Amino acid sequence: MSCSMKLLTQNQFARIPHQRFLSRLFCTTVPLGKDNEIDKIAKVINDHPFPDSTLQTVLQKHIPPHTLSAGFVEDVVGHLFGAHSNGLKALEFFRYTVRHLSCGPTSVAFERTLHILARMRYFEKAWELMEEMRVMHPSVLTLKAMSIMMLKTAKFKSYEDTLLAFERMENDVFVGRKFGTDEFNILLRAFCTHKQMKEARSVFNKMHSRFSPDTKTMNILLLGFKDSGDVSSMELFYHEMVRRGFKPNTVTYNIRIDAYCKNGKRGCVGDGLRLLEEMEGAGCLPTVETFTTLIHGAGVARNLTKAKELFDGILTKNMQPDTAAYNAMISVLIKAKYVKAAIALMDEMEAKQIRHDNMTYHTLFFGLMRSREIDGVYELYHRMVERNFVPKTRTVVMLMKYFCINRQVDMGLHLWEYLVGKGHCPHGHALDLLVIGLCSRGRELEAFECSKQMLERGRLMTEATFRMLGGLLLQAGEADKLRKLNQLVKTLKAVLPLSKGHADGIANSLEFNAERTFSS
Structure with a gap:
């Protein structure tokens, strides 16, 4: 399915109808x-x-x-x-x-x-x-390595398993290292990141006498309450933090400002601005992150004037807006349906050599799609590919869904080939959307090739997609191809880790359905 391509310039693209764009886009090469x-x-x-x-x-x-x-x-x-x-x-x-x-x-x-x-x-x-x-x-055994293991253990395993993992780290891995506040903070962060605040409080109450909490410890817990969406609990813990003798710092205020700016459908940016004044009065200097949070809050409140004032205020405070600050302002403009102004801000980033990240592209794609700017979506997609930018899963799925719903399955296929060509293994949901789009147009052989690529890369496809594709392959007289997919699934089942109804459950179901299809 691979092909060589020659990229268009943006000005050329603007003059080319969509059908001609597709034929040119499918002939693009990436510079070495x-x-x-x-x-x-x-x-x-x-x-x-x-x-x-x-x-x-x-x-x-x-x-x-x-x-x-x-x-x-x-x-x-x-x-x-x-x-x-x-x-x-x-x-x-x-x-x-x-x-x-x-x-x-x-x-x-x-x-x-x-x-x-x-x-x-x-x-x-x-x-x-x-x-x-x-x-x-x-x-190479760093605190970050420990944090990675603790975070994933807390996400996929039980409270008891997470505590046992912490003990294993101390006794078997980081041998000879005296565990202190930094390691304690990692354990707390593992629970707080996944909004497991009951577990986090339990660990804090049990272990704070052994480890000496610091302001970072309290900010980790404060952030956990904020991310849980409970502003009242966050404020109660903030006052507990002050009573315990911890002095709030810039991070503390940023967390509280963020909580108020996201509170409710319209946010409470006014409360966030009052906290900004309190923050400055306490001698804590606001950062670019502080203003970025407030800009987001103004966007939630649909207050474009205040958002622009805050964005300009970054420069007046002798700071330089970064990618996150620009993304916040772009998001505000998209919410206000000023899509062209948002694109102009993206161009300004490029002129100032401020890098675009996945949020930049995702926000603009979302705005263009919502405004039904179909040509704009294709132009931005071309721009992204031209710059060799690889979007993250959420954006890939959004694009794949858009292309397939709008009967542009060739664009979806190009996105798949682009990702595979860049050495990526696209997400299973993206495969589901593409296979459905291809099969609905009688292109089950291309759907088979994409599915085979996914399985050969060590990732399972979903049961529903397997069943649908399998039925169409049989109708087309391609039973050998279905057997090939089934064999790949069996092979993966033997090596993929067991988890709650995910890899093993899907593999068993796929195998069962394939065998039933063959016998019928």
């Missing part, structure tokens, strides 16, 4: 460079049949040991993380580099590999890797 080399290696890793054969031979062919560098390894593992690659492939790549890097792995490469494993719930593999590093390269 360092990023392209990283994409290439990530694609080699993702394309390699999983788990039928080892990666070692193919890695030696494409990246001989003498060409490895610590920075390159960090970049590739970072790409695999962003690409939602299978954790066992990332682990195999990391171990290959550990064996051949004379200077040993960096903490960044290790943390990213650990994150990929924990995100896919390969917990035993993650613990095994931590044990290996404890023996071979203990310097």
